[in-house]
Amino acid sequence: MQPIKIIYAEDDETLAYLTKDNLEQNKYEVTHCGDGKSCFETFKKERFDICILDIMLPKMDGFELATEIRKINSEIPIIFLSAKTLKEDRIKGLRLGADDYLVKPFSIEELLLKIEIFLKRSQKNTSFEKLIYTVGKYHFDSKNYLVFNESEKINLTQREAELLKLFLDNKNAVMKREQILTSLWGDDDYFMGRSLDVFISRLRKILANEKGISIENLHGIGFKFVCD
Template identity: 80%
Template sequence: MTKFKILYAEDDETLAFLTKDNLESNYDVTHCIDGEKCLESFKNNVYDICILDIMMPKMDGFELAEKIRKINADIPIIFLSAKILKEDRIKGLRLGADDYLVKPFSIEELQLKIEIFLKRSQKITILDKNIYTVGKYNFDSKNYLVYTDSEKISLTQRESDLLKLFLDNKNVVLKREQILKSLWGEDDYFMGRSLDVFISRLRKILSNEHGIAIENLHGIGFKFSITES
């Protein structure tokens, strides 16, 4: 199973080593030693949560969080800082942080916070909607049908559920395990093979639709991309 990805910014190398070592049994942790490197890594990769020190060289955690929020308004952010003043905590939270832990912190508390915020952020949107427009096609999710005035394509229930999931979350990265759990209730190897078959068929159906693509993000999942005309 793919591990959730943590972006961790901390310039104290001893603390960073200990924290990273404790977290890596459950998560894929990328450590950056300053704010600029952290922002560059965030722009070039997909992460599930950010853990940020505040007092760092080149760019402090407050500025870093502000820039991250402009790129992704929803990703969970936890500050870890030796700054104990109430004003600093309030500033961090106002910048969009989900929590603020003061050093020295308990690794058990940090792990619990990570788990809580990941659970909240991994919920997939599923709308109470049946009819969608997909390029030249209409999609009737209730009757498992993709159609135009002159063409009808029947889908299986799983294919229909998958297409609805993509359309309800268009232009959003969906992790492979998220999709599997949404369609089958669990992340299983053989179900994963079935998912690949369903995605191949949907790609074939939509292959001539300009501006529509199911992107495969290697090691992460998929994104149903729609370029609005």
């Protein structure tokens, strides 16, 4: 079995050493980079399973780094680590394609749990699951996070794909907000709720021209994916 490879960008040497050491004690193979530019160059040359990125990096910040990584790989999970606590920073990171966001100081246990969740999802046996869906004029490849038709391809992040699959598996049914949050994140706290709103906004934009398809917001309850 191939080792799980993590690329980790952090310019704080002490924090980087402690985090890398803890991850390696948990059997992960970690490549640490001290700036965004070297991280991106390394990412282009090797195979990685997860990206853990600080935001305030020299030479190329984490937001720009995530944008460049997404151009190469739309599927790899990206976790931001940052001392920035403003919700605007969290939302910006998620809009750039990040899958999760931890605020410093974070616990190594929480980071390990999030890594484990991502790995379980990416390695989950999907042989008995429906993988290809029809959504209006599009097809949705849930395994490869791709919405496509004959003339267009739209790459989704892992979170976006999981959300769309959840909606399609429960189309025309009311889904409580906490049910969706627990299914995607295992939690329903305030910031995960804001993250969900970002992903729903993105899906609405993709499906905006599809007649008979909409994501209804049921105030105080949740959402309904309406599909004729």
